[in-house]
Amino acid sequence: MSKRLPFKKVAVVGTGILGAQIALIAAHRGYKVKVYDPREGAFQQTYEKIRTDLKAKKVKPIIPWSEWAACAQAVRQVANLGKTVKDADLVIEAIPENLELKTAVFRELGEKAPAGAILATNSSSMPVSRFEGVSGRPERCLNIHFYFPLQGVNMVDLMGGTRTLPEVLEKGADWIRSIGFIPLTVKKELLGFCFNRVWRAIKREALYMWGNGFVDYQDVDRAWMVFTGMKEGPFALMDKVGLDVVWDIEMVYYNDSKDPKDHPPTALKQKIEKGELGVKSGQGFYTYPNPAYLSQGFLKPSM
């Protein structure tokens, strides 16, 4: 084991799109990784799905293709939660975004993980304080929130709960660095964490302007692409995330604030009801597989 690793054993609970990626990356960086998912063959299925998707998109993943199989083999799939976490130093929960489910898992983790283990949630929207209490060790609970890790988005939001010890936050940050990612530390609990919130502010404004008929979504994307030099704008990114997912996330913020300005526009709901969900359905703001923003003329002034 490399000297730079802050500890040895990582357990991942839930091996869907995010959990499987976290497990692969941890294994690649030399951790002993065990995973649990009640869905039979979940890790292998998700592994194949991610591999196929990234190959189809011609993405160069942060784990070289030649090392994928070895990493997958190094990840040990275990048949029950207790055995998965019994000797873990860090447990990362990546189960569906549902408060009841997460609460039940954190209760069980509190009973079955070693007393010194750190318990982290990869939740996109819930601060760990919403379920830290049931674990019996709120001082060892954290939010560790990934983005699209294998695609090279190598940053992670890190946030403590109401009683997280400073040394636990520091260990979380060390672990994040040890897998080659940048910890974005949130100093006080904040819905949306660090970058998620920045992205959300852009998304909310873009949706407001388009949804109320002020501007064309393509002009917002053009402006963003010209100004930042990025290959896609906010609406293209929302298509990637999935418009139904965007709606649900915006509603989390709205339900928290009850501020009408936080409510996503009706026009977005109408698109979702028509089945226009973005890349996954072939139609969102753009039409796939050849969206207009990738066309040569998209950023050219035309007379």
Ligand SMILES: NC(=O)c1ccc[n+]([C@@H]2O[C@H](COP(=O)([O-])OP(=O)(O)OC[C@H]3O[C@@H](n4cnc5c(N)ncnc54)[C@H](O)[C@@H]3O)[C@@H](O)[C@H]2O)c1
């Ligand atoms: N998808 C994203 O882009 C993304 C990005 C960042 C964070 N997240 C967060 O990560 C978490 C997981 O999201 P996902 O997209 O990987 O979901 P997913 O639906 O792909 O995977 C969830 C997995 O959890 C398993 N599961 C369900 N109940 C379980 C239990 N009790 N114990 C163990 N496993 C269980 C399911 O079988 C499934 O394999 C969510 O909290 C989500 O908000 C998702």
